Amino acid sequence: MIILYGAAPMWGLPDPSPFVTKAEILLKLAGQPYEKRPADFRKTPKGKIPYLDDDGTLVPDSTLIRAHLERKYGVDFDSGLMPYEAGALWAAEKMCEDHLYWLMILERWAHPANFEKGPKQFFKAAPALIRPFIVWMVHRRLKKTLHGQGIGRFTEAERRLLVDRAFRAIAALLEGRAFAGGDAPCGADATLFAFVQGLLCPHFESMCPEIAARYPVLDAYVARMRARFYPEG
Numbered sequence: 678m679i680i681l682y683g684a685a686p687m688w689g690l691p692d693p694s695p696f697v698t699k700a701e702i703l704l705k706l707a708g709q710p711y712e713k714r715p716a717d718f719r720k721t722p723k724g725k726i727p728y729l730d731d732d733g734t735l736v737p738d739s740t741l742i743r744a745h746l747e748r749k750y751g752v753d754f755d756s757g758l759m760p761y762e763a764g765a766l767w768a769a770e771k772m773c774e775d776h777l778y779w780l781m782i783l784e785r786w787a788h789p790a791n792f793e794k795g796p797k798q799f800f801k802a803a804p805a806l807i808r809p810f811i812v813w814m815v816h817r818r819l820k821k822t823l824h825g826q827g828i829g830r831f832t833e834a835e836r837r838l839l840v841d842r843a844f845r846a847i848a849a850l851l852e853g854r855a856f857a858g859g860d861a862p863c864g865a866d867a868t869l870f871a872f873v874q875g876l877l878c879p880h881f882e883s884m885c886p887e888i889a890a891r892y893p894v895l896d897a898y899v900a901r902m903r904a905r906f907y908p909e910g
């Protein structure tokens with residue numbers, strides 16, 4: 678029995694974490710039955726979501742989950758791809774995870790209106806008296822992380838340029854194809870979809886939808902992936 682630990686659907690997304698959505702789509706692609714449950718952060722092997730419990734074996738990290746599914750169930754998530762395509766898509770996945778992710782975090786957490794209607798709900802369970810202090814601590818840690826990672830040092834105009842170039846790159850990989858994998862989705866689709874969908878989430882005020890409008894292939898792709906993997910809406 679496979680249990681995928683993440684959060685709950687919110688903000689019109691299957692999960693607030695694109696990494697959890699990536700892992701969920703990999704499970705769907707692998708054709709493995711699973712149950713999704715809310716994570717207890719005290720039990721996550723690396724302190725992050727997602728993680729998997731596969732018959733008692735704990736597997737943290739969306740990329741390690743992919744490797745686990747490949748190893749244990751013999752799934753080839755790159756099936757049908759030329760080595761050059763598989764390489765370019767792997768690089769694009771890492772651009773999403775290690776670059777665009779931080780732009781998403783900055784928009785959701787550092788923008789006061791977005792924080793109010795978004796991540797603030799993660800703190801609902803904290804005792805009311807110390808909640809503002811916890812929020813302050815988390816914000817302080819995040820500011821440090823964004824500065825260290827580098828995204829926190831860019832101006833809005835510079836961030837626009839970075840988003841534009843990243844969207845242009847993803848759009849180029851999708852041009853003329855239904856999925857990054859071609860006619861059928863591949864492993865990279867799990868990641869590209871999860872991150873583009875998260876960045877275009879209409880619940881938040883963001884520069885991303887306006888920039889993505891220059892690349893119509895992106896919206897069409899998100900709708901296609903959504904219909905395929907989350908037909909329930």
Ligand SMILES: N[C@@H](CCC(=O)N[C@@H](CS)C(=O)NCC(=O)O)C(=O)O
Nearest residue numbers: 694695696724725726727738739740
């Ligand atoms: N490399 C990890 C990244 C996962 C990740 O950053 N998850 C975020 C949620 S989107 C998290 O759990 N953050 C909690 C923290 O950093 O304390 C993966 O691919 O699964």
